Amino acid sequence: MASPGTFSDEPLSPAGRLFLQPKTELVMHCIARTKNPIDIDAAKATVMASLMGQHPRFCSLLVRDDNGSEHWRRTQLDIDRHVIVFNNRLDKSGRFIDETETQAFSFNEEEEEMAVNQYVADLSVSSPLSTDKPLWELHLLMAHKCVVFRIHHALGDGISMMSMLMATCRRASDENALPLMVPEKTGESKGKRRRRFWFWFWLLGALWEFLKMAWFTLVYVMGFSLRVCLVCDRKTVISGGDGVELWPRKMVTAKFLLQDMKTVKKAIPNTTINDVLFGVVSSGLSRYLDHRTPNALREGLRMTGVAMVNLRSKPGLQEISKLMEDNSEARWGNRFGVILLPVFYDKAGNDPLKCLKRAKTMVDRKKSSLEAYFSYRIGDLVMRLLGSKYACLLNYRLLCNTTFTISNLIGPLEEITLSGNPISSIKVTTSSLPQAITMHMLSYAGRAEMQILVAKDIIPDPEFLAKCFEDALLEMKVAAIGGK
Known part of the structure; x- marks a missing residue:
């Protein structure tokens, strides 16, 4: 990938600027629970090889010029700064606990979900994304077999986010195929045909x-x-x-x-x-x-x-x-x-x-x-x-x-x-x-x-x-x- 300065800065869209204002700043969170333990190196390699690791928005810093106007500036992506690994378990209040305390807790499926939900709920209030790197993170909660994608809303909306995340995934039935989001063969609804007829x-x-x-x-x-x-x-x-x-x-x-x-x-x-x-x-x-x-x-x-x-x-x-x-x-x-x-x-x-x-x-x-x-x-x-x-x-x-x-x-x-x-x-x-x-x-x-x-x-x-x-x-x- 090109080094910083090779690409000219690109101004933010109006919506992107809106989502950077303190009272309307939003970070989207996507929680994915996996069935098997997470392979950290494989996860990093998958992200880097996908569109997420190549798309300009995910490889750009937020910068402001002398007039205070915001721009995207391409930079070298350091995947290790974006993938944050947590090995300890969470309790039901979303707090990480020491390994010595783990035996004092029993974790069923419902409590696992409560713990992860509270962790993300805390992130939703008190943990903005750092502007010294592109505005996204990948939290790996190893003990809970859980991946939390954090993506700033200035990068795109929910449709963009889900499309990008799905580009990182594959169908379980076909490891070479992208996820199926809509039926492969779709016809117009009767209501739509009727409207066109009229x-x-x-x-x-x-x-x-x-x-x-x-x-x-x-x-x-x-x-x-x-x-x-x-x-x-x-x-x-x-x-x-x-x-x-x-x-x-x-x-x-x-x-x-x-x-x-x-x-x-x-x-x-x-x-x-x-x-x-x-x-x-x-x-x-x-x-x-x-x-x-x-x-x-x-x-x-x-x-x-x-x-x-x-x-x-x-x-x-x-x-x-x-x-x-x-x-x-x-x-x-x-x-x-x-x-x-x-x-x-x-x-x-x-x-x-x-x-x-x-x-x-x-x-x-x-x-x-x-x-x-x-x-x-x-x-x-x-x-x-x-x-x-x-x-x-x-x-x-x-x-x-x-x-x-x-x-x-x-x-x-x-x-x-x-x-x-x-x-x-x-x-x-x-x-x-x-x-x-x-x-x-x-x-x-x-x-x-x-x-x-x-x-x-x-x-x-x-x-x-x-x-x-x-x-x-x-x-x-x-x-x-x-x-x-």
Whole structure:
């Protein structure tokens, strides 16, 4: 690789500059548990030989010129500075313990997960990435057979991160093949074929769709602007606020079967997995609030979520090999917009699918609008005209005025390996935000695991919150089967 100075500096993108501001600085974490002990040398060699070890963003330092403008500067990658090895075990509080203490602890699978989750929860608050090396790290928790990728959000968004990480892995069924992220043969959905049919052959239908898009875009963009400037969710026992991103965190995992989500999905025509997830979150939060503050909230109380939407021309994870091409449709970097997804407090009733029906209606309207696109363009415009400090202020206010953040990524369809070592689970999360709760779901080989990161002084019992989400899906599944 070329030595420093061979390449000219490249300025950061507007989104990259935003994620370097103190109140909006984010680090993405990907937790991969392996079935066999980790081979350190093999892991290093795999990373260096993959796109991660060659991509310009992963081989560049963050530098600032005399005017304070940020740039990427290519440098020699020293893999030993990025791979950090921990040999000692963690206890359930995320603290490393001496070998002499290990015998005093019993470690079952659940406690192993608790220990790793708390380790990452602590990283999400108190451990920024050092700027004297490219902004990523690989933590190897040897005693737990766990790999934690830490990647600064200035390098790229969740789609970019997952694509890059998957470039480092291979299919368990074929060590020469990249992970399968979407079915190899996909057809258009009936809904999409129907929309195209009406577009081309029924101009009246096209006009109606256009009018719906214009109306919903106007309504939601105005609502988005008001949410940034003036409107705030009513305070509840799960509300965060200014400064909460610095509070101690705790993280738990809610576990779902994709087949259960697909069963629920079939109960209502044209429903998606995202609709089901949003319905589960809506129902689960209502259950949790009933537990914490029984009979204290009015029916229909609104709690607003912030959701990320991929704006690339191709949905889902992109073709990994094309991420390094400048003219690729895949587009490396931060290419996402934001939409606001309201959920409403609903006391337990006779229809477990009520939250799903309401979620689907809302998400369908959001899909008919250009809210995500406008949020991206507005943020980009503010960044270019007023600078990163004002863009940071607006984004921070949006987070303070809402209740939670949620994202969902499609992971590998089948089991994968890292350096030939089978991976048993993959989970993702980010640094803490001023909201008291953030949720990030990733599917893998028939399962879906949602990392729930909470401010533990506000939500002291996140394990119960995770169970509320799991129970909500199971109740919906029973209702879906019973309704057939």
